[in-house]
Amino acid sequence: MRAPRTLFEKVWEQHVVAEPEGEPALIYIDLHLLHEVTSPQAFDGLRIAGRKLRRPDRHLATVDHNVPTTSAQDRLFIKDQTSAAQVNALRKNCAEFGVEFFDVQDRSQGIVHMIGPELGATKPGMTIVCGDSHTSTHGAFGALAFGIGTSEVEHVMATQTLSQGKAKTFRITVNGHLPFGVTAKDIILEIIGQIGTDGATGYVVEYAGSTIRALSMEGRMTICNMSIEAGARAGMIAPDEITFTYLRGRRFSPRGAAWENAVEHWRTLPSDPGATYDRELQIDATLLAPRVTWGTSPGMVASIEATVPSIEDAKNEAERRSFERALEYMDLKPGTPMEEIKVDAVFLGSCTNSRIEDLRAAAAVVRGCHIARTVRAMVVPGSQAVKRQAEEEGLDTIFKSAGFEWREPGCSMCLGMNPDMLAPGERCASTSNRNFEGRQGRGGRTHLVSPEMAAAAAITGHLTDIRKWKQNNLQPEFAHGGPR
């Protein structure tokens, strides 16, 4: 009998094209997603070498990083000339090489990691790559999905394969009922806090356990999305009924008999009982409190009940130096309660937390309130589909009457490649994924939090423990299930 295998091992083995002696394996790539930032040099490389796309049907492209979020007009005529040139280059390249492209006002446009799942292009058991580290998001469907550099983008375009060393396996099991006010975002921030930003380097992480099984696809995507923040090559979650329900009937989902065959195959993907992992970690979800980052690395994270740590809390000399630098950059005094940290800006968006469920949760917090006078706050839906759905549900009205700006879809202030940026010294509660120095704008200071916590911070003007916040407002008012 065959030895028990993990989800990752099954997907891996189904994609090995060749295993040359003394070289990494050559694995087949089912889907390549493209955006404007990391693709132009790859297309150029193909042109220089006189190569074509091997399989144009296995690529999908959209624009997300550079696009303004202010208005349809601003998006069609981008003022920043270098941004406009990059967007135009993708337009031209997709036409020349025959790639399906969702342009800026297409009804399917959105952050590349939002639209793959929304279109049903992301499916269990597939291999998916993109020139973007948050490609790990797609692992929520039981796909093997990871970010690559531009040379690898070119390699996939030319050969539909990648040369890859096989990663080690790491299972993180999260069990128990999530306490009130604690979300998928808090789970992944807790994991990164525990293992560090290089804790999963060299591994593909599989998230398992009752807490993960109970999460919606949106929550699972939030967790897999930030796998890269722990250094992981990829994050994966076994497909189940929740996955199949999400995918059924989407634009690129199989239909009829093909759907039945697909589901039958997908049911064979979860790790076999007795499969072993190179590393394991257990998390008790019942003990978790909402998390907030205080420093300039996602690993610098603490409970909202905690105080800002001091350099004495550092584990070694290197960490001491980075704590010192982070506290100075963030302009924080050790011992300050997290809840007393005032914010100037709130950003609700990014491929981590801008799905319909995130917006619903945040809207439930702000309903009937108004943002603090000292705060500017914006909601940037992750995709046109999310924006439409939210508007159908009236969420835009809730946000707008609370004083939030309601924007067009894109990456926006997660990385500030478009005009949405923090000013130097500005402090932001953000639902995004990176609190690096200057990430949201040069000199800007980022505190990573869940959508609910970001919403509450916008209202109070400081980081706020959501568990103390209007408990009654947080009852789920909407059915689960993302937009189509």
Added chain:
Amino acid sequence: MQPINIIHSKAVPLPLPNIDTDQIIPKQFLKRIERTGYGDFLFFDWRRIQEGPSAGELNPDFVLNQPEYQGAEILITERNFGCGSSREHAAWALRQYGFLVVIAPTFADIFSSNAGKNGVLLVRLSEEQVQTLLSRTTVNPEHQLTVSLQDQTVTDTDGFSAHFEVDPFRKYCLLDGLDDIGLTLRHEDQLNTFESKHDKDLWFLPKGGV
């Protein structure tokens, strides 16, 4: 890609862990569609004064701006170098600035792959060995290191000698400056066979066979 083997050079010490690719090359330079010209933007926000009357000028305190370190081809730093964003621009910036080797205890995954494809050799040494090199190159900016990819060693004239591990295939590619796509196309027959079988399972297609 240019082949790489023996590098004899002074080295720049940058003693911080978890240096992310946003620091190596900030976002504003990711809008360019060219593959060259990134060297001047390496560590841009650290190299330039951010505030006050001298904003925009070179920051004399930052190690890369100090005259005695000019021309160094080796960078020494701490664990988890290159974490965060997958931007290959980070590898381009390092290589185009003139760094051929980065020495650290560990490197982030995607960055490692990008560096290898751009002729930047990543050398993993122990924390202790890295600390020794950081302190020698801080005390004496002229301190010369020799990195040999062929022998997989780092040595200096003060008796430092360390062996490092490197993936044999990566080593072969770096030594010969090989093009990855060309290497892969050696397996085109296997690829054709795999692909025609794989395509029969329609759900593997992004568009689900519809």
